[in-house]
Amino acid sequence: MLLHARDLTVRYGQRTALSGFALQLEPGEVRALIGPNGSGKSTALQALAGLVGAAAGRVEIEGRSVFAMGRRELARHLAFLPQQPVAPDEMTVGQLVRQGRFAHVGLFKSYGPDDEATIAWALDSTGLARFAERPLNALSGGERQRAWISAALAQEARILFLDEPTTFLDIGYQVELLDLVYRLSRERGVAVVMAIHDLNQAMSVADRISVMEGGRCVFDGEPGALASSGLIERVFRVQGRFVDLAPDAPPHFDVDLLRRHSPVGLTAQSLSH
Amino acid sequence: MTPLAPPLVAHPPARRLVPLLVGLTLLAPLVAVFFGVADLPLGDVAAVLTGGGSAEARSIILDIRLPRIVTGMLAGMQLATAGFLLQTITRNPLADPSLIGVSQGATLSVTLFLMIAVYSHDPTPTTLVALPWSWLPAVGMLGGLVAGGLIYLMTLRHDLGPLRLTLCGVAMGALLQALALGIVAGWGSSRMEVLLEWLSGSLYARRWEHAVFLAPFTVAGLAVLPLLRRPLELLRFESTVARSFGSAYRRDFSAVLFVSCALAASAVGAVGPIVFVGLIVPHLARKLARGHFPLVLPLTVALGAITVTVCDLLGRLLGGADEIPIGVVTALCGVPVLIALLRRTP
Ligand SMILES: Nc1ncnc2c1ncn2[C@@H]1O[C@H](COP(=O)(O)OP(=O)(O)O)[C@@H](O)[C@H]1O
Numbered sequence: 001m002l003l004h005a006r007d008l009t010v011r012y013g014q015r016t017a018l019s020g021f022a023l024q025l026e027p028g029e030v031r032a033l034i035g036p037n038g039s040g041k042s043t044a045l046q047a048l049a050g051l052v053g054a055a056a057g058r059v060e061i062e063g064r065s066v067f068a069m070g071r072r073e074l075a076r077h078l079a080f081l082p083q084q085p086v087a088p089d090e091m092t093v094g095q096l097v098r099q100g101r102f103a104h105v106g107l108f109k110s111y112g113p114d115d116e117a118t119i120a121w122a123l124d125s126t127g128l129a130r131f132a133e134r135p136l137n138a139l140s141g142g143e144r145q146r147a148w149i150s151a152a153l154a155q156e157a158r159i160l161f162l163d164e165p166t167t168f169l170d171i172g173y174q175v176e177l178l179d180l181v182y183r184l185s186r187e188r189g190v191a192v193v194m195a196i197h198d199l200n201q202a203m204s205v206a207d208r209i210s211v212m213e214g215g216r217c218v219f220d221g222e223p224g225a226l227a228s229s230g231l232i233e234r235v236f237r238v239q240g241r242f243v244d245l246a247p248d249a250p251p252h253f254d255v256d257l258l259r260r261h262s263p264v265g266l267t268a269q270s271l272s273h
Numbered sequence: 274m275t276p277l278a279p280p281l282v283a284h285p286p287a288r289r290l291v292p293l294l295v296g297l298t299l300l301a302p303l304v305a306v307f308f309g310v311a312d313l314p315l316g317d318v319a320a321v322l323t324g325g326g327s328a329e330a331r332s333i334i335l336d337i338r339l340p341r342i343v344t345g346m347l348a349g350m351q352l353a354t355a356g357f358l359l360q361t362i363t364r365n366p367l368a369d370p371s372l373i374g375v376s377q378g379a380t381l382s383v384t385l386f387l388m389i390a391v392y393s394h395d396p397t398p399t400t401l402v403a404l405p406w407s408w409l410p411a412v413g414m415l416g417g418l419v420a421g422g423l424i425y426l427m428t429l430r431h432d433l434g435p436l437r438l439t440l441c442g443v444a445m446g447a448l449l450q451a452l453a454l455g456i457v458a459g460w461g462s463s464r465m466e467v468l469l470e471w472l473s474g475s476l477y478a479r480r481w482e483h484a485v486f487l488a489p490f491t492v493a494g495l496a497v498l499p500l501l502r503r504p505l506e507l508l509r510f511e512s513t514v515a516r517s518f519g520s521a522y523r524r525d526f527s528a529v530l531f532v533s534c535a536l537a538a539s540a541v542g543a544v545g546p547i548v549f550v551g552l553i554v555p556h557l558a559r560k561l562a563r564g565h566f567p568l569v570l571p572l573t574v575a576l577g578a579i580t581v582t583v584c585d586l587l588g589r590l591l592g593g594a595d596e597i598p599i600g601v602v603t604a605l606c607g608v609p610v611l612i613a614l615l616r617r618t619p
């Protein structure tokens with residue numbers, strides 16, 4: 001097993017943001033982390049990456065405790081893209097992506113041909129090869145997000161954590177990112193954990209799904225099992241149903257929206273009920 | 274796999290700056306040697322520099338001008354580097370050595386020291402005694418280091434973040450400054466001008482001992498910079514990002530803070546708090562480096578030396594016999610430069 005976490009608990013002051021969280025990750029596995037806002041997805045990812053102190057629990061990568069590893073060694077095993085990272089002013093896309101190689105080059109070693117090739121590959125994978133010289137603050141939100149994804153890719157870690165990587169992307173780049181995740185997992189054996197809001201994207205790309213609610217993991221299993229659990233409607237407080245679109249594809253969640261039942265002439269008064 | 278992207282380190286316009294700056298760093302002190310309050314014919318200066326010259330010219334050049342220039346250059350490099358390091362790790366473009374209380378700590382300790390020295394040596398403030406001048410650099414440095422250390426400990430109790438550091442530094446700095454001012458106000462001795470001169474940042478009467486005092490700090494400080502190069506690049510990010518890239522954030526943050534504190538405190542001890550050098554020079558360097566971060570630090574070091582040398586020369590030439598302290602010159606020149614830089618910042 002590549003990564004194994006048990007009983008992870010994180011507290012911010014009095015408030016418990018994560019309790020008893022567990023996760024197992026095999027090489028090449030894609031895991032989606034879903035749940036409402038504030039349910040603890042980011043906290044779980046940060047705790048797994050050793051970025052917030054855990055009040056209890058363990059995280060091991062191939063049997064070795066993450067908390068006992070140096071940051072640089074850990075960075076060679078695990079790349080983490082935070083939810084809304086901020087880059088220094090005037091930094092270019094290329095310079096950002098180069099930082100991803102720090103775990104490999106360290107304090108003195110200069111960037112070799114391998115490093116340059118990896119950087120070029122990372123830029124190319126997100127379609128940013130032509131953007132290397134552009135300052136980050138001159139990019140759109142989606143382009144910037146892809147630059148950060150490239151930086152995480154340049155780390156060449158076998159575990160990749162992505163915290164809402166599709167938020168600022170248009171549907172085309174969302175699909176491209178999900179395809180990239182899929183290829184990384186299948187071709188390079190990278191294990192990916194990503195917090196993601198689009199339930200159907202999670203269902204279609206993930207091998208396993210963890211559902212978070214109030215800091216707890218209330219479901220850990222395959223997409224098909226989630227569909228039949230009835231959890232989604234409760235956790236996300238929505239009405240809807242899973243429909244099968246194709247025989248061997250994961251089912252699609254079709255959510256009920258108010259306006260479907262509401263003709264145009266609906267009065268404000270009847271809305272308030 | 275795609276063909277290799279061109280190496281991102283290549284940056285021709287910025288690269289060409291390096292020889293220019295090295296040239297200026299050598300030229301500025303040379304010019305400064307030739308001009309001063311005492312009107313020495315250029316030929317005499319040249320003679321001294323080549324090993325000859327009259328005894329008077331030798332004394333003026335070797336005992337007065339050169340030590341002053343060297344002290345200024347060392348202090349300039351240190352203050353500018355300290356400012357750059359602080360601006361980088363606090364991600365605050367307005368950071369300078371006063372941010373971590375170094376200047377104020379040095380001010381307070383020098384004030385206390387002078388007061389004690391004056392009263393213990395000389396109860397009647399009308400007679401002149403030899404003040405223990407040679408102690409001032411060490412006393413100032415100690416005060417600066419203690420203040421920096423206190424602020425570090427205050428920050429450490431929380432999460433050692435840039436914001437904490439800034440808040441603790443500003444609060445502690447204001448307190449130390451107020452204490453020093455209180456003492457000055459209550460003291461009211463004729464010796465106050467000694468303190469005022471030190472406070473305005475001055476290279477007046479700086480001798481070789483000041484340069485010798487500073488040199489180890491300059492050398493050690495510059496020698497560790499290559500070690501800090503990559504950690505500094507990562508410290509420009511918020512801690513979550515830096516750490517996920519593999520940075521030992523707390524260790525590196527502390528190390529950089531310590532280096533900048535030592536550089537600033539020793540410089541302030543030797544020449545007083547020369548304002549604006551630590552603030553403006555890194556900005557100039559950043560403008561010149563045009564986004565090429567690894568170049569900013571060497572540019573900062575060179576520009577620090579040049580700025581102090583040129584400003585001191587200006588102060589000497591413009592003020593005539595009553596030379597203008599360099600701290601006043603840097604402030605007068607610094608404000609328009611700062612405004613010009615800000616105008617071009619989006
Ligand atoms: N740095 C923090 N300090 C205090 N509380 C926090 C912090 N980060 C998150 N929380 C709280 O922890 C809970 C989980 O947050 P988070 O993990 O960010 O949720 P999600 O990513 O699922 O939206 C929320 O209630 C949030 O308010």
Ligand SMILES: [Mg+2]
Pocket residue numbers: 041042043083163195
């Ligand atoms: Mg989140």
